[in-house]
Amino acid sequence: MVVFASALTFFFVNLAPGGPASVMRFDVSAEQREALIHRMGLDRPVPERYVEWLAAAVRGDLGSSLLTDEPVAQRIGERLPNTLALAGSALLLSVGAGIPIGVVQALRRGRAVDHVLSLLSAVGLAVPVFWLGIVLILVFAVSLHVLPSAGVTGVASDSLGDRLAHLVLPAVALATTILPTIVRFVRSSTIEVLDEDYIRTATSKGLSPRTVITRHALRNALIPVVSAIGALVPRLLGGTVVTEAVFGWPGMGRLALEAAQGRDYPLVTGLTVVVAAIAVAASLAVDLAYTRIDPRIRLT
Amino acid sequence: MSRLGVAALAILVAVGALALAGPFLWTIPPEATDPAHGLAGLSAAHPLGTDELGRDVLSRLLHGSRVTLLVGVAAMLAALIIGVVVGAIAGYSGGWLDAVLMRFTDAMLAVPAFFFILVVITVSGTGLATLVLVIGGLSWMPVARVVYGETLRWKTAEFVIAATSLGVPARRLLASHILPQAIPSLVVSATLGVAFAILTESALSYLGLGVQPPIPSWGNMLQRAQQYVFTAPALAIYPGLAITVVVLAFNFLGDGLRDALDPRRRR
Numbered sequence: 229m230v231v232f233a234s235a236l237t238f239f240f241v242n243l244a245p246g247g248p249a250s251v252m253r254f255d256v257s258a259e260q261r262e263a264l265i266h267r268m269g270l271d272r273p274v275p276e277r278y279v280e281w282l283a284a285a286v287r288g289d290l291g292s293s294l295l296t297d298e299p300v301a302q303r304i305g306e307r308l309p310n311t312l313a314l315a316g317s318a319l320l321l322s323v324g325a326g327i328p329i330g331v332v333q334a335l336r337r338g339r340a341v342d343h344v345l346s347l348l349s350a351v352g353l354a355v356p357v358f359w360l361g362i363v364l365i366l367v368f369a370v371s372l373h374v375l376p377s378a379g380v381t382g383v384a385s386d387s388l389g390d391r392l393a394h395l396v397l398p399a400v401a402l403a404t405t406i407l408p409t410i411v412r413f414v415r416s417s418t419i420e421v422l423d424e425d426y427i428r429t430a431t432s433k434g435l436s437p438r439t440v441i442t443r444h445a446l447r448n449a450l451i452p453v454v455s456a457i458g459a460l461v462p463r464l465l466g467g468t469v470v471t472e473a474v475f476g477w478p479g480m481g482r483l484a485l486e487a488a489q490g491r492d493y494p495l496v497t498g499l500t501v502v503v504a505a506i507a508v509a510a511s512l513a514v515d516l517a518y519t520r521i522d523p524r525i526r527l528t
Numbered sequence: 529m530s531r532l533g534v535a536a537l538a539i540l541v542a543v544g545a546l547a548l549a550g551p552f553l554w555t556i557p558p559e560a561t562d563p564a565h566g567l568a569g570l571s572a573a574h575p576l577g578t579d580e581l582g583r584d585v586l587s588r589l590l591h592g593s594r595v596t597l598l599v600g601v602a603a604m605l606a607a608l609i610i611g612v613v614v615g616a617i618a619g620y621s622g623g624w625l626d627a628v629l630m631r632f633t634d635a636m637l638a639v640p641a642f643f644f645i646l647v648v649i650t651v652s653g654t655g656l657a658t659l660v661l662v663i664g665g666l667s668w669m670p671v672a673r674v675v676y677g678e679t680l681r682w683k684t685a686e687f688v689i690a691a692t693s694l695g696v697p698a699r700r701l702l703a704s705h706i707l708p709q710a711i712p713s714l715v716v717s718a719t720l721g722v723a724f725a726i727l728t729e730s731a732l733s734y735l736g737l738g739v740q741p742p743i744p745s746w747g748n749m750l751q752r753a754q755q756y757v758f759t760a761p762a763l764a765i766y767p768g769l770a771i772t773v774v775v776l777a778f779n780f781l782g783d784g785l786r787d788a789l790d791p792r793r794r795r
Binding site: 355359462 | 637638642644647649723727730734736737747757758764765767768771772773776779
């Protein structure tokens with residue numbers, strides 16, 4: 229998967245008209261241009277350069293940025309923790325809120341609560357993240373003055389509490405990109421499970437509704453939800469670009485934006501590969517979680 | 529169709545009519561600046577106020593709706609074409625071609641699309657055509673899967689086998705016998721696809737990588753509005769509200785159509 233993403237990006241970047249060679253400044257002479265192209269290896273065939281790039285990438289060398297000349301791996305490394313913190317807390321938030329909301333909807337199926345929450349998740353799917361971000365800033369930072377609107381830390385303070393306060397609004401905004409989908413999955417999957425015979429058996433055995441739901445229904449209902457969450461990780465990572473732009477969050481998404489605006493090819497290629505690697509790692513983690521909660525599909 | 533679906537359709541028809549007729553009825557040009565009256569509040573001359581350059585917000589919203597809807601629908605059509613071709617070829621041919629195409633589809637689904645959009649824009653620069661192709665090129669996968677499933681399902685149906693034995697060539701077999709079966713699902717995918725395309729376009733325009741000023745789009749109107757969030761918060765409200773309502777309507781219409789066209793899903 230990571231190799232696929234890297235190949236796709238690399239070949240696209242290098243084969244498309246207007247590729248790396250064309251961004252070079254116009255004020256260089258033809259000979260200087262030739263020399264530069266030769267130095268960067270742009271005169272050699274693309275597949276050969278790809279293999280070379282891939283070999284270096286495996287060793288952790290993603291080339292150097294066209295704009296700042298710093299190693300791409302280092303620039304990404306500086307931003308990675310911020311993005312992981314943001315995406316991780318958004319994921320926790322949407323799972324932590326999504327499961328209870330979905331279960332409540334399933335238990336109150338067809339009632340007013342269910343309808344209201346369904347409407348809310350439909351709205352959540354339709355709201356653009358960046359606009360929600362602006363509205364959150366308007367309400368909580370501009371009107372109420374309770375939360376900071378931008379950055380990772382305040383100017384003077386760098387305590388854990390301050391960092392958490394800065395994390396709240398971006399994490400909430402980012403969480404809405406996947407929360408409604410998780411809620412819908414939990415709801416339909418719980419409804420399906422509640423109709424099963426073993427739930428009726430458990431109820432007629434005299435178990436309390438709480439035990440039936442937590443021990444019997446949820447365990448089975450959450451299995452498809454776990455794989456849905458795995459499939460949502462790419463969307464979550466994509467959402468970091470916009471969220472980080474709105475909240476001035478110095479993560480990989482903003483770096484990608486700067487790279488795109490500055491036409492920094494090695495940086496954009498490196499970022500896409502790293503993000504794809506994170507997505508793959510997440511889906512591996514989901515597969516492992518799968519075997520833990522559902523012994524029926526334990527491998528080997 | 530459900531009442532919600534009908535209401536959504538009504539809203540979309542109204543928005544479409546406004547996009548078509550609005551700029552003729554409200555004749556202040558969206559580019560006309562009036563720096564002396566920048567960031568003005570609501571007034572008879574400017575019912576929704578003016579932006580930082582004194583441009584009329586209502587006029588920009590109306591002209592922006594044309595751009596936003598046009599890009600949304602065009603990108604959906606691009607996605608539809610790619611998806612139908614990939615899905616139909618994979619489903620009908622089977623064998624290695626099927627395996628390669630569908631593996632490719634799965635892989636594309638797992639790539640964080642937004643980063644890849646940035647890659648494409650880094651290379652190709654910005655422009656309306658690029659924007660349409662990029663969004664279409666990264667959202668055809670669900671369509672391909674739908675068409676693939678339908679093709680697999682119908683290619684062994686008796687009327688298709690009968691047509692094959694009459695010597696109907698594969699291309700016509702797909703076009704006039706198999707693909708029509710997929711039309712209901714495609715209508716649903718297309719409706720939801722417009723919603724996705726509009727959200728993506730507005731996000732890119734907000735980031736400055738989509739529709740470029742001076743052409744107004746709902747997304748790039750928000751780009752400047754954020755700078756004035758402390759002084760003129762209303763500027764940030766209208767375009768976002770417009771995006772939300774239109775996307776919500778497309779989603780509801782899609783859901784409504786799905787329930788109406790596919791009796792098995794009716795509860």
